[in-house]
Amino acid sequence: MDLELRHLRVLCTIAEAGSLTRAAASLGMTQPGLSAQLRRIEAMLGGVLFARGQAGVVATPFGELVLDRARAVLPGIDGLITDTARMARRMSACDCVRIGSVGAPLLGQLVLAVKAVLPDARVTTRCQHSPVTLLDELAADRLEAAVLGDHPDQRLPHRDGVVLRPLATEPVFALLPASHPLARREEVPLTALLDEDWAAPRPDGDRTREYWSTVCAAADRSPYIPYEAEGRPLIELVRAGLAVSLCQATFIEVPGTAVRPLAGNPLWYRHVLAWHHDGPLARHGDDILRRVTAGYRDTCAAAPAYARWRTRHPHATGPA
Incomplete structure (x- = not known):
């Protein structure tokens, strides 16, 4: 032997x-x-x-x-x-492109962009709540591209070999039951929202809860979060009138909910595209970014609350 x-x-x-x-x-x-x-x-x-x-x-x-x-x-x-x-x-033909995404509206646009530049490729996707997990998978060559996100003063960490390209920075909005009195307002003060019970994703690697709490602390308040949920369960808690929450500006209202801007735009979210610098998508990076950006504009126009906000704030590109 x-x-x-x-x-x-x-x-x-x-x-x-x-x-x-x-x-x-x-x-x-x-x-x-x-x-x-x-x-x-x-x-x-x-x-x-x-x-x-x-x-x-x-x-x-x-x-x-x-x-x-x-x-x-x-x-x-x-x-x-x-x-x-x-x-x-x-070196071989790129017959499979693996894409990751956080809970953002850009996954479909990224898939379409990849199919446009690599029409013969088979595209697969998987979603994670934490962008850091997806970032690590990109660095480990387990993904070719990903839709990520971060917050002011909480930028995504650097990973060797991974290209990060910011796509857009948008305000964070309030997600309310449609029957809630605050839903009758054009904008909702964050302090008024802090009087309510909240539903929010559990704390994890994306530091969203930490960011929310830091901003709320400036008002000497902390959100009371009796309900930890994300995705459909979170929406159902809001629809039932049990809680309020926060959402991306591009979130599309579903029956029973109302999306409203926060007065003064105290919270922000940044959409980021990422790919490996020597992966099969690297030479198509600028083209993919352009296509996804165009798709993002269409998504903004399809979100009524955000479309109205953009009309009132045509030059807003991020936190002051």
Whole structure:
């Protein structure tokens, strides 16, 4: 039997687990099967690698020598496998483009833009609430492009190899039950909204809740959020009259809800497109950005509350 990379991975797993039983579970093997494989590796290398005891296993001096060499070799091999696989995918015909998105209105526009520049590509999508998760997947080459978002003073972190192109900055609006007294106003003071029960997404990597709380703290108030929800469940809580919430300006009112600007525009949201700088979409980046921007303008026009706001604020491009 010749020594293989998988044998070195087995040895490293045993050393990290400190137990053949735990290592076997991690490797998806039986404990007797792993013990037999370890004996074969030891016979091949010519020495005992681990001393067995009631508390588990500990590397022998001979085993430490082998482990030191294995730990030096494996990262380079893993990097070689990752880099060559990435390069092979990019050198081959781009037959599949993977797109990620946060809860924003641009996913459809991005898919259409990709199909326009790569008509033969098969496009797949997946959504996450946190833009940081999608950013990490872009950096790890598990996505080709993504629709992301952030807030003032909470910009998306830098990731090597990922291009971030801001597309638009828009105000955050109030989402109200249609029967709520505040829905009769053209604009809603944030302080008035803070007198109500809120529904909001749970705190996570996108820091939205943190941003909302920071802005509300300027009014010496904090939103009371008894309902943690997102998407359809959040809308249903608002429709039922149980809570108010905040939404993107491009949110389309559904029956039973009302979308209203916040007086003074205290909260903002920035839409960002991202792609890998040497991925299959890199050379089409400017064209894709142009197409998605045009689609975003159509989306703005289709959102009545935002369309009215833009008429009153034709030159507003972000927080003062």
